[in-house]
Amino acid sequence: MTLNYISVNSYKNRLHHCKMTDERNFRSSYYEKVGCRGVEEKKSLEILMKEKPWDKVKLKQFCLRFTVPAAYRNLVWKVLLDILPVYPDSHQFVMEQRTEQYQDLLYAVEKFDFVSTDAPRTQVLFEMWLLENEERKPPLFPETNFSSAETFIPIVNTLLELYDDEVDVYWLAKSLTDVVRNMQRELPKLKEAFITMLEKEDGDVFNHLVDINAMEVLPLTKWFNCCFAGILDDTSLTKIWDKVCSGAPKILSFAAVMLVITLRRNILRSKHSDEVLKCVSQIPEQCEEVVANKAIELWQYYGAQPQNDTLAKK
Template identity: 40%
Template sequence: MAGDERNFRSSYYEKVGFRSVEEKKSLEILLKDKPLDKIKLKQFSLRFTVPGIYRSFIWKILLEIVPIHVTSHTFVMQQREHEYKDLHRALQVIGLINDDTPKPQMYLLMWLLETGKLRFDWHAQIESDAYHNFLCIAKTVLEMLDNDVEAYWISKGFIRCVSKFQDDVPRLTESIMSLLEKEDNELFRIWDKLASGSCKILVFVALVLLITLRRMLLKCTTAEKIIESLNNPMGDLVV
């Protein structure tokens, strides 16, 4: 009887546009697990949009920034904050950053220092295509989160996810070409899916971008113009 009532309620919420009410309740039930079930949280994020109030928390779990044992979260995040401050202070001491340094660039320098990849010619290094993804991800994450420490660690988590997908690029490209023929332009909540380990969402992102910029791209006469349009989609849309 209780199951029938819940199914009726779920159906009603979905019909009147309040499906997210049930999704939020389902997530709150999952968050009561001790320890947290990472597989269930991943499945939820792949299927639904994570409510904004829980997004950074879920991302930290899925990106392995904090463990599944909630009682350890305070201690772990304190350690993450100490690491953040140590890296930040080190870059200040050697004169690589100051109060005017853009945060995406600062995060990239911190990450390079942390991973032992920071070079003497760091100006040229961070402007290379190899680190463009990190800057873009950090910029986007900063627009969604207010906490600098969380933003840094989550940016690192996403770049780790993206790095895992490098070998899948040829296959994803084929998927994009296949979907372009169908002109399926539905765009999902990208970051929730990416945090859950789904690289296929990038196919839909590329697809929507190409379809949205279709008119501008068809006017391009050189490869350089095409790349410029793809790198600055909002500028082309304004035009």
């Protein structure tokens, strides 16, 4: 009998690894068993948030190890992405300044008719971002010639589903786009990591993709540059973005691996590369959370370390 997405030996090794490294205390295990997983993690985060100033290194370590509780995610992301400082007493003042800048940009794009008053909110925010960057057309990332619009717009669409405050949406989208821009030189490494891990985790799928020349059609650049926005559902994405905001964009390679492996049955049935492309473009809704969870599990198994701290900075 074979497992769907990992070899038996790999699975056994992973179980052994989990047993050897599981340092959770009895109470944490109990909470998880009775369905209250995350209670201890939430308490740990609250302790970190009581420090003055916040220790960003510890905050990143927390986000790399755990999923950020939804109630705190917005605030934690804004600190990790330097939208807010590590001094909690300054948060209100800084956010007021961010709001004023947002309002100025919004007034300008409407005043100069850069966007119609009934335009979709995504388009309005995009025009504001272009104006702030003194651009009239979406700039291309120089290393890859990838349009920044294909990064900013999908990310905004996802954030609008997550948060009601468009000021937060704008600043988070702007900062995540900066992360992606700074990530461009690392794309070859992310793709190399994807190929290496796919071959190791599911040799059958890897060999099949190579045999039908389908490896080249996988939209890896698109997946990485939109951080899977519009590819995975909003709830699943937040778990991935916790790691991206913490300076670990390599999680995107693991997400790509698990997406392909999760769709292995249809991929193995594909006889041509265009069939593979169609397959990975039509992800069943019930698979999306599986992809995110398994990607994080695989990433943690391989070390769960930040790839490059500078990637998370503007």
